Amino acid sequence: MLLAKLFLAFFKIGLFGFGGGLAIIQLIYDSIKEFANISQEEFANIVAIAQVTPGPVAVNSATYVGYEVGGYLGSAI
DSSP states (O other): OHHHHHHHHHHHHHHHOOSOTGGGHHHHHHHHTTTOOOOHHHHHHHHHHHHHSSSOHHHHHHHHHHHHHHHHHHHHO
16 A cells, blocks of 8 residues: 555656656655655755766655665565
């Protein structure tokens, strides 16, 4: 059930988020507050790590958040 809610949250972000990865960072943070106990400081660290790793910022940060919530399956979702 938790992974289904996580999938729907990220599906909503992908559907309604536009403007690039940095533009939807706040939308990602607002959507994951109910799933993960991640502080703003920790989320800022996630975004910083996502910026230095190859790939889109939104995808990298969503993968990390998914891992924190549901392990490997959560990161795949």
